[in-house]
Amino acid sequence: xxxxxxxxxxxxTIKHPSLEARKLMLVRRLNLDDSLTSxxxxxxxxxxxxxxxxxxxxxxxxxxxxxLGGDNFPIRAVIIGIVDDVDVxx
Amino acid sequence: xxxxxxxxxxxxTIKHPSLEARKLMLVRRLNLDDSLTSxxxxxxxxxxxxxxxxxxxxxxxxxxxxxLGGDNFPIRAVIIGIVDDVDVxx
Amino acid sequence: xxxxxxxxxxxxTIKHPSLEARKLMLVRRLNLDDSLTSxxxxxxxxxxxxxxxxxxxxxxxxxxxxxLGGDNFPIRAVIIGIVDDVDVxx
Amino acid sequence: xxxxxxxxxxxxTIKHPSLEARKLMLVRRLNLDDSLTSxxxxxxxxxxxxxxxxxxxxxxxxxxxxxLGGDNFPIRAVIIGIVDDVDVxx
Amino acid sequence: xxxxxxxxxxxxTIKHPSLEARKLMLVRRLNLDDSLTSxxxxxxxxxxxxxxxxxxxxxxxxxxxxxLGGDNFPIRAVIIGIVDDVDVxx
Numbered sequence: 001x002x003x004x005x006x007x008x009x010x011x012x013t014i015k016h017p018s019l020e021a022r023k024l025m026l027v028r029r030l031n032l033d034d035s036l037t038s039x040x041x042x043x044x045x046x047x048x049x050x051x052x053x054x055x056x057x058x059x060x061x062x063x064x065x066x067x068l069g070g071d072n073f074p075i076r077a078v079i080i081g082i083v084d085d086v087d088v089x090x
Numbered sequence: 091x092x093x094x095x096x097x098x099x100x101x102x103t104i105k106h107p108s109l110e111a112r113k114l115m116l117v118r119r120l121n122l123d124d125s126l127t128s129x130x131x132x133x134x135x136x137x138x139x140x141x142x143x144x145x146x147x148x149x150x151x152x153x154x155x156x157x158l159g160g161d162n163f164p165i166r167a168v169i170i171g172i173v174d175d176v177d178v179x180x
Numbered sequence: 181x182x183x184x185x186x187x188x189x190x191x192x193t194i195k196h197p198s199l200e201a202r203k204l205m206l207v208r209r210l211n212l213d214d215s216l217t218s219x220x221x222x223x224x225x226x227x228x229x230x231x232x233x234x235x236x237x238x239x240x241x242x243x244x245x246x247x248l249g250g251d252n253f254p255i256r257a258v259i260i261g262i263v264d265d266v267d268v269x270x
Numbered sequence: 271x272x273x274x275x276x277x278x279x280x281x282x283t284i285k286h287p288s289l290e291a292r293k294l295m296l297v298r299r300l301n302l303d304d305s306l307t308s309x310x311x312x313x314x315x316x317x318x319x320x321x322x323x324x325x326x327x328x329x330x331x332x333x334x335x336x337x338l339g340g341d342n343f344p345i346r347a348v349i350i351g352i353v354d355d356v357d358v359x360x
Numbered sequence: 361x362x363x364x365x366x367x368x369x370x371x372x373t374i375k376h377p378s379l380e381a382r383k384l385m386l387v388r389r390l391n392l393d394d395s396l397t398s399x400x401x402x403x404x405x406x407x408x409x410x411x412x413x414x415x416x417x418x419x420x421x422x423x424x425x426x427x428l429g430g431d432n433f434p435i436r437a438v439i440i441g442i443v444d445d446v447d448v449x450x
Contacts (some may be wrong), residue, residue: 001204001222001256003190006147007120007122010093010177012146014171015137015224015270016157020199024146026122027180031110032187032206032220040122042091042146047195051179056192056204056222061150067196076091080254088188088206089231097302098358102326105317105349107339114271115327116302116358130302132271132326132339141359153328164333164350166271181384181402185369193374212367212386212400226437227375236372236384236402240421243434247376260434261374268368269411277392277449280363282416284441285407286427294361294416296392296448310392312361312416317403321449344423344440346361 003030004057005048010042018073020060025079043077047085056081093120093173094147097140100132108163115169117147122178133167146171183210183263184237186229190222198253207237212268223257232236236261272298273353274327276319280312288343295349297327312348326351363390363443364417366409370402378433385439387417392448403437416441
């Protein structure tokens with residue numbers, strides 16, 4: 001898992017029915033000092049996250065499918081939580 | 091998933107029967123500002139994408155196999171959608 | 181697996197019940213000379229590791245799930261051990 | 271999948287019986303302009319590729335195992351095709 | 361799979377019983393000219409490799425588990441062979 005920032009979403013014409021009802025969020029990976037990296041993922045949202053939110057992204061297919069409730073869900077990354085605090089020990 | 095641009099296709103003599111009827115698309119990964127990165131994938135197309143199209147690529151084997159309809163489909167990346175709009179919040 | 185240093189933890193509002201009782205540790209990947217890299221993972225702890233500890237991180241979903249005791253555990257990285265010594269041959 | 275160039279092979283004393291009858295090819299990943307990258311894989315060959323050949327490499331374990339015909343085949347990358355042409359649209 | 365050099369081992373207090381009887385080797389990934397890269401893995405040894413040995417590393421969890429003989433073996437990388445020769449065609 002990594003910490004990301006929701007920066008928008010993607011609108012796409014998709015064939016697979018299981019993804020059609022889902023919002024595809026654009027998430028940029030964050031460094032530990034909260035700065036944005038250039039890496040991004042298109043993730044399915046499971047926690048009602050919105051633009052600007054700092055989120056926890058689970059980037060593993062099998063886990064993502066379990067979160068979304070089914071073996072036959074084509075996805076790799078899912079937003080699994082809203083980050084309230086990152087506590088880095090000095 | 092990531093956003094890519096279809097830049098061509100690959101013609102190959104392939105042994106495995108399940109891939110022979112499929113067009114192998116050359117997809118370059120895009121940055122969020124739509125510029126091309128040097129990273130690319132050879133992906134199977136599931137949405138009739140053509141050269142120049144901006145597409146959604148699912149880069150996980152198990153998911154890709156589900157999209158293409160079978161556990162015994164040897165593939166890692168599949169073009170799962172045509173991107174209509176990328177809405178990045180300022 | 182790689183060697184990491186626990187540098188803190190993440191507090192998050194998470195929907196999935198299996199993760200709610202777990203502490204999410206922030207682990208930075210170490211170089212072989214013990215210096216910190218910029219790469220990090222959010223990992224579930226299985227060995228009571230604390231901030232500052234040098235740990236062994238297993239970064240593969242299927243394995244992580246076995247450690248944590250269940251196929252339906254949504255996770256990719258788990259802290260599997262406390263590193264006592266790294267013996268590098270000169 | 272990616273496009274690679276066979277640059278040699280590896281001779282190794284291997285314990286696992288399923289790999290002993292297989293030639294382990296050294297494949298360097300190619301850029302889209304056909305130049306070699308520094309990235310390489312040790313891949314099992316399924317199409318009788320030889321040194322110098324431009325090949326299609328499938329770099330996903332589950333898929334590779336299906337190509338080679340068995341769930342219990344320890345492999346991650348397999349040469350799945352000989353590339354006849356890469357058609358990049360200008 | 362990639363070619364690595366065993367450079368040492370890791371001593372760790374590990375909870376999971378299946379790993380306790382195994383030596384955890386420190387393997388650095390090699391470039392094709394035999395120079396060391398900064399990338400490393402903690403791998404389980406299946407071929408009695410020792411420090412200094414040039415080895416073949418299988419870096420995929422499902423395959424690694426098959427080598428070590430069980431679905432419930434928490435591992436991602438395994439030393440699968442001793443490299444006798446790398447034959448790079450000029």
